[in-house]
Amino acid sequence: MQKVIKSFGTNKVLDSLDLDIQKGEIVSLIGPSGSGKSTLLRCINLLEPIDDGEIWFGGIDISVPGYDPNPVRRRIGMVFQSYNLFPHMSVMENICLAPVRVLGRKANDTKAQALALLEQFGLADKAKSYPDQLSGGQQQRVAIVRALTIEPEVLLLDEITSALDPELVGEVLDAVRNLRNTGMTVVLATHEMSFAREISDTVCMLDGGVIIEKGSPESMFTNAANPRTRQFLSRVSSR
Amino acid sequence: MTEQLSKRARYERARKRKSLVIATASTLAVAIALIIAIPKMPRWDRVKKSFFNGEVLGETFPKLLDAFVLDIKIFLWSVPIILFIAMLVAVTRNSRSPALFPLRILAVVYVDVMRGVPVLLWIYLIGFGVPGLGLERPWNSPLLWGSVALVLTYATYVSEVFRAGIESVHESQRAAARSLGLSNAQTMRHVVLPQAVRRVIPPLMNDMVSLQKDVALVSLIGPIEILRQAGIDKSKFASFTPYVGAAIIFLAITIPMTRTTDWLLERERRRTSGTRVS
Ligand SMILES: Nc1ncnc2c1ncn2[C@@H]1O[C@H](COP(=O)(O)OP(=O)(O)OP(=O)(O)O)[C@@H](O)[C@H]1O
Ligand SMILES: [Mg+2]
Numbered sequence: 001m002q003k004v005i006k007s008f009g010t011n012k013v014l015d016s017l018d019l020d021i022q023k024g025e026i027v028s029l030i031g032p033s034g035s036g037k038s039t040l041l042r043c044i045n046l047l048e049p050i051d052d053g054e055i056w057f058g059g060i061d062i063s064v065p066g067y068d069p070n071p072v073r074r075r076i077g078m079v080f081q082s083y084n085l086f087p088h089m090s091v092m093e094n095i096c097l098a099p100v101r102v103l104g105r106k107a108n109d110t111k112a113q114a115l116a117l118l119e120q121f122g123l124a125d126k127a128k129s130y131p132d133q134l135s136g137g138q139q140q141r142v143a144i145v146r147a148l149t150i151e152p153e154v155l156l157l158d159e160i161t162s163a164l165d166p167e168l169v170g171e172v173l174d175a176v177r178n179l180r181n182t183g184m185t186v187v188l189a190t191h192e193m194s195f196a197r198e199i200s201d202t203v204c205m206l207d208g209g210v211i212i213e214k215g216s217p218e219s220m221f222t223n224a225a226n227p228r229t230r231q232f233l234s235r236v237s238s239r
Numbered sequence: 240m241t242e243q244l245s246k247r248a249r250y251e252r253a254r255k256r257k258s259l260v261i262a263t264a265s266t267l268a269v270a271i272a273l274i275i276a277i278p279k280m281p282r283w284d285r286v287k288k289s290f291f292n293g294e295v296l297g298e299t300f301p302k303l304l305d306a307f308v309l310d311i312k313i314f315l316w317s318v319p320i321i322l323f324i325a326m327l328v329a330v331t332r333n334s335r336s337p338a339l340f341p342l343r344i345l346a347v348v349y350v351d352v353m354r355g356v357p358v359l360l361w362i363y364l365i366g367f368g369v370p371g372l373g374l375e376r377p378w379n380s381p382l383l384w385g386s387v388a389l390v391l392t393y394a395t396y397v398s399e400v401f402r403a404g405i406e407s408v409h410e411s412q413r414a415a416a417r418s419l420g421l422s423n424a425q426t427m428r429h430v431v432l433p434q435a436v437r438r439v440i441p442p443l444m445n446d447m448v449s450l451q452k453d454v455a456l457v458s459l460i461g462p463i464e465i466l467r468q469a470g471i472d473k474s475k476f477a478s479f480t481p482y483v484g485a486a487i488i489f490l491a492i493t494i495p496m497t498r499t500t501d502w503l504l505e506r507e508r509r510r511t512s513g514t515r516v517s
Contacts, residue, residue: 042414045418047414047417047418069417070420070421070422071420073417073418073419073420074420076418077418077419078415078418080411080414080415080418082411084411084412084414084415085415086412086415086416086430086434087434088433088434088437097419097421097429097430098419098420098421101421101425101429102419102420102421102425103420130510146419147418147419150419150420
């Protein structure tokens with residue numbers, strides 16, 4: 001991404017932001033509330049049109065106005081803070097909707113694949129349940145499975161644990177650890193500093209619409225160069 | 240643990256029995272009060288004779304039922320057309336594509352105009368107006384154009400209900416659907432509309448119950464349906480009893496309709512959601 005600018009009205013949320021993500025890399029976005037982490041993720045998935053700049057994905061600038069967003073979104077999965085499962089569909093229907101309708105897969109094949117994934121995420125017995133009958137942690141794991149069944153090249157995770165009770169956070173983070181072994185490219189916004197430190201290859205500190213510092217988790221968490229980063233990290237870790 | 244559970248169960252059973260006793264007792268009290276009080280009204284005898292005359296009821300009821308068949312027919316062919324037009328209008332008004340802009344304007348004008356005038360007036364205007372153009376049979380039937388007026392007005396009421404439903408589906412649901420690669424139309428069809436329609440079933444059923452009653456208005460331009468038949472019998476027997484008969488027939492349809500909706504909703508709720516908050 002280069003020089004991405006995004007404003008809501010007069011509020012410039014992303015201000016000429018640059019970010020490079022390699023294939024197979026796990027990138028954490030950290031930073032204070034309102035710093036634009038969610039907005040950045042939504043822009044990558046073309047859910048928000050950007051005002052200026054370029055977003056390159058596999059050699060194509062996908063941010064060109066008028067570019068058809070649907071093929072891009074098929075290659076990028078997204079999981080939201082509030083799960084956003086479809087409440088009128090069972091877990092299985094939630095998962096199979098996109099593969100069947102968008103990718104044109106056979107319902108039976110998709111179901112088998114979905115069951116395997118549900119099993120892997122400890123949800124095998126929940127296929128027939130409806131979202132409202134599941135705990136928050138279970139719903140979020142279903143949302144991850146749903147995003148995975150379109151076999152995305154990149155997965156965007158937006159504070160997927162911040163709506164969860166502390167005991168449930170673990171199971172969702174385990175699910176993400178699971179992904180690490182698959183070589184998936186992951187971009188995640190998070191307030192779980194220890195998790196960001198453990199899982200990421202790169203940590204990016206967002207503030208005021210730009211990435212003010214970026215580096216390996218070790219260097220970021222032990223000796224950040226930018227005073228703003230140090231201040232933010234000491235504030236969150238002292239909580 | 241089982242000890243506790245059974246204690247709980249016993250408590251629930253006692254509580255249920257107690258509520259049942261209270262409910263029965265209070266219902267009985269109200270019913271008895273009404274039975275004693277109403278005949279004490281000063282003109283009860285006259286009202287009873289002219290509104291609740293058993294003989295007249297027996298004689299007119301079969302004819303009323305026959306006439307009611309027409310109401311049902313009008314209702315049954317109107318409903319699917321109304322739902323179809325209403326859905327089309329609602330989806331058009333909710334579309335964001337600039338190409339559909341003229342259609343959106345048209346939809347807004349249509350809804351505003353139809354909703355701004357009483358149904359009865361539309362039935363007169365369209366029901367007398369169009370056949371007045373001198374069309375050939377069967378295209379000159381007031382029955383046909385009366386129903387068309389009914390359909391066109393009710394479609395706007397229902398489209399507003401659908402639109403409210405569509406707008407009540409949270410934006411995050413669209414975001415989730417779009418993030419999975421679903422197109423705008425697929426998002427509407429698989430994610431937004433199913434939730435929207437479910438949510439508006441109660442107001443939708445209200446409109447359907449009103450429609451069932453308003454079908455009788457078509458009688459004002461000619462067709463002999465139940466209300467008109469009751470009017471004819473009223474004059475013939477010099478009694479208001481046929482109207483009471485008609486009311487009974489309407490209730491026999493509309494009450495089960497509303498009860499069924501409630502039941503469907505309850506079943507749906509139980510199927511999709513967790514435990515009920517007491
Ligand atoms: N749809 C919108 N319309 C207007 N302003 C918005 C919209 N979405 C986000 N913003 C603004 O953009 C800024 C960045 O929001 P964003 O959600 O990206 O922050 P965030 O870093 O994800 O914060 P948090 O950690 O609290 O989730 C905020 O100031 C917010 O008010
Ligand atoms: Mg956010």
